[in-house]
Amino acid sequence: MFETINRDHTHAIKWERYRAKNLLPMWVADMDLAAPEAITRALTERVAHPVYGYSHPWTSLNESVVNWCQQRYGWSIDSQWLVWMPGVVPSFNLAVDLFGRHGRVIVQTPNYPPMLDAPGKQGCEIVPLPVTWQDDHWQWDWQLLAQELSHPDCHLFILCNPMNPQGAVLERSELEKLGELCQQHDVLLCSDEIHCDLILDGTKHTPSASLDSLADRCVTLMAASKTFNVAGLGCSFAIIPDAKLRQRWQRRMSDLIPYPNFLGMKATETAFAECADWHQALLTHLKTNRDYLADSLQSFPGMVYRPQPATFLAWIDSTVPGQPLDQLFIEAGIMPSEGKYFGSPDSVRLNFGTGFDLIQQAVEQLRTHARQNR
Structure with a gap:
């Protein structure tokens, strides 16, 4: 298989x-x-229709994400929280551009290159947060994180969870502690969770924005692309519970960030609904x-x-x-x-x-x- x-x-x-x-x-x-064969079949059926015009997200597509989040994480989301994007890399670059305010953006290190590059590309200063192996666990220095979050020019933390490249998954207690610090210092969180459906041993993934302390200050980035091997179809989504943040995001992306390819959206719906x-x-x-x-x-x-x-x-x-x-x-x-x-x-x-x-x-x-x- x-x-x-x-x-x-x-x-x-x-x-x-x-x-x-x-x-x-x-x-x-x-x-x-x-x-999955179901995705190949769904794409084949759609491509058989000879018109490949504009397609905006549709109701059953949104429902597939809502149901997946409920079934996988026990996270009840509203379909209105979804903003469809062509990928997580343009998404966290948009987050830096929109929320970084040309200030200091915290990023874990090591990290995959596009995330390390995003602050500089958007006119911000990267603040590395080293993640090291201590006590049989990949972890950062909480004292250092609190210090950096308290800096007056720090407005955004880009989180990668599960971590790429290490493969570690943050525990709920760690996210709760992070949420308290972000609240205390009025810092927004952009959480790239593209690998969250690739947890191999039953460890539980907690979406950042599912926590009360983070719901109104978090953009969560997810996709079917890595898990179902459809990354070339260019489709992801941001989950933004706070209406004001979501409206700012949508205004900034208007005529700048395109909707995903319609085949990517079809593959995503099929992945979550049938696979x-x-x-x-x-x-x-x-x-x-x-x-x-x-x-x-x-x-x-x-x-x-x-x-x-x-x-x-x-x-x-x-x-x-x-x-x-x-x-x-x-x-x-x-x-x-x-x-x-x-x-x-x-x-x-x-x-x-x-x-x-x-x-x-x-x-x-x-x-x-x-x-x-x-």
Whole structure:
């Protein structure tokens, strides 16, 4: 069901960028797995109609999101809170542009590159919030966070939860503490939760805006794109409970940010309305990949992988300071996401959202490289 799909002749960035170097691509965060048959069928039926004109979000599309949030998170949302967007990256850039006020924007580090770049691109100053491994847990310094939130020029915190690249999921108690601090210092939160449906071990995800302390000061960003492997269709949504924030958001995006592609909206509706069983099977497959990779990497010196609940991304740290892992993986014929772009130059991010055969191949290439360099 979850075999590696040959993506030749599909113009897939993941496979084409390093094809000439003959590197196994395990970098950008899309999967080499077929999307659910229900999505393919729904898109095929829609494409059979020969008119591809403008389409705005429709009632059953909104209802699919409302029902998904209720079923998955016990979060009762109003369809009026939804603002449809072409992706989470333009969404958090819009949040910085709209709410950053050319001041200081807090961003966790390491983090995926577009989030690190957003403050500077929108004329703001990035304030890094280091997330480090302490007491068997990825966590930040709460004292530092409180200090930065209290700065008079700080108006926005861009949160990534589940964390990309680490795969950690913030506990409800942590979000409640964050909400109290944001209230105390009158700071808005933009919470990128695009990986929230990729939690592999039953850990509960709490949407930030589902907390009373954050509901009136939070923009939550979600999408079906990563989970159901339809990222190329360009569709996401922001959930903004507070009417005034939502109106400001809609005014700013008017004639600047387009609606999503209508096929992306169709795929999203189908994913949430018809693909729950496929979703559960996917989580089982990804957990198998993650656990095999984690067990295998234990035998390789100089690196440590701490498997986390969420995402199909493995964040691997170097245990030798000043010795980056990216070159080792490239020499082994594997292209990872290089840690230097995430703010951690010695680390790499590895995408295990593929068939089990490619995970085995990657491990074997690492073993061959290790044997040759003893």
